[in-house]
Amino acid sequence: MSDHLLSKDEMKKVDDYLDRGFKVHYVYENLSGMFVEFNRQEEEVCLQILTADARKYFAAKLQEQTLLQEGMSI
Amino acid sequence: MADLRIDLAGIKSPNPFWLASAPPTNSGYQVQRAFEAGWGGAVWKTLGEPILNVSSRFAAVSYNGQRVAGFNNIELITDRPLEVNLQEILETKKRFPNHAIIASLMVEPKQEKWHEIVKKVEAVGVDGLELNFGCPHGMAERGMGAASGQVPELVEKQTYWAKEVARTPVIVKLTPNITDITVTAEAAVRGGADAVSMINTINSLAGVDLDSWNTVPHVGGKGAHGGYSGAAVKPIALNMVAECARNPFVNVPISGIGGISNWRDAAEFMLMGATGVQVCTAAMHHGFSIVEDMIDGLNNYLDEKGIASVMDIVGQSVQRYSNWGDLDLNYKIVAEINNEVCINCNKCHIACEDTAHQCIDLYTESGRPMLKVREQDCVGCNLCAIVCPVEGAISMVERMSTIAPMTWNERQSIISSFAR
Ligand SMILES: Cc1cc2nc3c(=O)[nH]c(=O)nc-3n(C[C@H](O)[C@H](O)[C@H](O)COP(=O)(O)O)c2cc1C
Numbered sequence: 001m002s003d004h005l006l007s008k009d010e011m012k013k014v015d016d017y018l019d020r021g022f023k024v025h026y027v028y029e030n031l032s033g034m035f036v037e038f039n040r041q042e043e044e045v046c047l048q049i050l051t052a053d054a055r056k057y058f059a060a061k062l063q064e065q066t067l068l069q070e071g072m073s074i
Numbered sequence: 075m076a077d078l079r080i081d082l083a084g085i086k087s088p089n090p091f092w093l094a095s096a097p098p099t100n101s102g103y104q105v106q107r108a109f110e111a112g113w114g115g116a117v118w119k120t121l122g123e124p125i126l127n128v129s130s131r132f133a134a135v136s137y138n139g140q141r142v143a144g145f146n147n148i149e150l151i152t153d154r155p156l157e158v159n160l161q162e163i164l165e166t167k168k169r170f171p172n173h174a175i176i177a178s179l180m181v182e183p184k185q186e187k188w189h190e191i192v193k194k195v196e197a198v199g200v201d202g203l204e205l206n207f208g209c210p211h212g213m214a215e216r217g218m219g220a221a222s223g224q225v226p227e228l229v230e231k232q233t234y235w236a237k238e239v240a241r242t243p244v245i246v247k248l249t250p251n252i253t254d255i256t257v258t259a260e261a262a263v264r265g266g267a268d269a270v271s272m273i274n275t276i277n278s279l280a281g282v283d284l285d286s287w288n289t290v291p292h293v294g295g296k297g298a299h300g301g302y303s304g305a306a307v308k309p310i311a312l313n314m315v316a317e318c319a320r321n322p323f324v325n326v327p328i329s330g331i332g333g334i335s336n337w338r339d340a341a342e343f344m345l346m347g348a349t350g351v352q353v354c355t356a357a358m359h360h361g362f363s364i365v366e367d368m369i370d371g372l373n374n375y376l377d378e379k380g381i382a383s384v385m386d387i388v389g390q391s392v393q394r395y396s397n398w399g400d401l402d403l404n405y406k407i408v409a410e411i412n413n414e415v416c417i418n419c420n421k422c423h424i425a426c427e428d429t430a431h432q433c434i435d436l437y438t439e440s441g442r443p444m445l446k447v448r449e450q451d452c453v454g455c456n457l458c459a460i461v462c463p464v465e466g467a468i469s470m471v472e473r474m475s476t477i478a479p480m481t482w483n484e485r486q487s488i489i490s491s492f493a494r
Contacts, residue, residue, distance in 0.1 A: 003451065004450040004451050024492060026494060056403050056477065056480070059480055059485040059488060060404070060477040060478055063480065063488050066488060
C-alpha cells in the first residue's frame with residue numbers, strides 16, 4: 001500500500017474509534033510509531049499508527065478531544 | 075530617492091556599504107579610491123602585532139563555471155608599520171570627514187596592549203574600533219584572532235579592556251569557527267561592546283592538486299588551513315546574524331559580513347537584523363565599482379516598496395525566524411508543474427524518483443511527454459523546483475490543510491498529557 005493510502009486508512013481508524021465513543025487515554029511514541037490506547041467503559045484497544053501524516057492527524061484529534069473535555073468550543 | 079544613511083551604534087555613514095577589513099582596505103590610497111567610488115565606510119586592514127605574510131596566499135573554489143564561488147586565504151593582518159597606517163587614516167579622514175573609518179585591531183590578550191593601541195588609533199580620528207577576534211589562521215596559532223574569539227571569557231575581558239579607554243564605539247568581530255556564535259556575541263555584550271560584526275572567515279582548505287598532491291594554495295610545497303569567504307559562505311553568515319539578532323542578550327547593533335555580493339544580499343542581511351554590511355571577496359573579485367549597483371539597487375528596492383529610509387528595514391524579518399519546534403506541522407505546499415513551460419529534461423522526475431518521494435509521474439498526452447505531481451504523495455520538499463532549470467516550470471503552491479495548525483512543541487505538550 002502507498003504511504004498515502006496507508007495514512008488514509010490509519011486516519012479512518014482513528015475517526016472510527018472516536019465516532020464509536022472511544023476516548024484516548026494513553027499515548028506514547030517510539031521508534032516503531034505511535035501507540036494509542038483508546039477506551040470505552042471496560043473496553044480497551046490499542047492502535048499503532050505508522051505514517052507521519054496520520055500521526056499529525058491524530059495529534060489534531062487529540063487536541064480536539066482535549067479542548068472538548070475542557071469545555072471549550074473548537 | 076530613499077535615505078541610505080545609517081547609524082550603527084553611533085557610527086554614521088552615507089550608506090550601509092562598508093568595505094570589510096581585508097586587502098581592499100590595506101592603505102589610504104585604496105580606501106580613498108573606495109570612498110570616491112561610493113563606499114560608505116571602510117574597516118581598515120587589521121592593525122596589531124608584527125607579522126609577516128607568505129606567498130602565495132589565496133585560492134578560489136570555482137563551481138560549474140562560476141568563478142570564485144568561494145575564496146580561501148592564508149593572509150594575516152597588516153604587515154605595514156603602525157605609524158604609516160595611522161598617518162594614512164588621518165589623511166583619509168581629513169579628505170572624507172563624512173565617511174566611516176573603523177580601525178580593526180588585534181593584539182595579544184593583555185590589558186596594556188589593548189589600552190595602547192586603542193589610544194593610538196583614536197588619536198588619528200577614527201570613527202570606531204573593530205576588535206578582530208576572528209582571524210582563523212596564523213594569528214590564532216599565536217593566541218590571537220579566532221583563538222581568543224573562541225573563548226567567551228577572553229572575548230568579554232578583551233572587549234572590556236578596549237572599552238576601558240575607548241571613546242569611540244567598539245564593534246566586536248566574531249569568528250564563525252565556533253558551535254554557537256551567540257555565546258561569544260553575548261560575551262562581547264557583557265564586555266561592553268557597542269556592536270558586533272560577523273562573520274570572519276571559516277576554517278578551510280580550498281583543495282588538493284591531483285597532479286602534485288600539494289595543498290591549494292601551497293607555500294613551497296606546504297599548506298596550512300585558511301579562511302573561507304565569498305558567496306558560498308553567505309547562508310552561514312546570514313544564519314549567524316539572524317541568531318544573534320533574535321537573541322535578547324545580544325541587544326546591540328550588528329554589522330553583517332559574509333558573502334555579500336550585491337544589493338539583494340545586503341537587503342537580506344539588513345532584514346535579518348544587520349544595521350549595515352561589510353564586503354570583502356566581492357570587491358576583490360570585481361573591484362570597487364560594484365558599490366554603484368549596490369547603491370542603485372537598494373535605492374530602487376526601497377523606492378518601489380515606498381520605504382523612506384534604509385534603517386526602516388533593519389530587523390523586519392527577525393520575528394519570522396523561529397525555532398523548528400515552533401513551525402506549523404500542518405502547513406502544506408505541493409509542487410505544480412506547468413507543462414507549457416516545461417522542457418521535459420526530466421530532472422525533477424529523476425530527483426524526486428531517486429532522492430525524494432517518488433511523486434512525479436511521466437505520461438504522454440497526444441503523443442507529447444508530460445509530467446504530473448501526485449499531490450497526495452508530495453511532501454512539498456522543494457527539490458524538484460530547486461533542480462528545475464526553467465524559470466516558472468515548477469511552482470510550489472499552498473494547499474489548505476484540513477487540520478488545524480499545530481507545532482511540534484504544541485503536539486508534544488498535548489501528547490505528554492496522555493503519558494502514564
Ligand atoms: C584575503 C583576506 C584577508 C582578510 N584579512 C582580514 C583582516 O585583516 N582582518 C579581519 O578582520 N578580517 C579579514 N578578512 C575577513 C573579511 O574581513 C571578511 O570577514 C570575510 O572575508 C567575509 O566577508 P566576504 O565573504 O565578503 O569576503 C580577510 C579576508 C580575506 C579574503
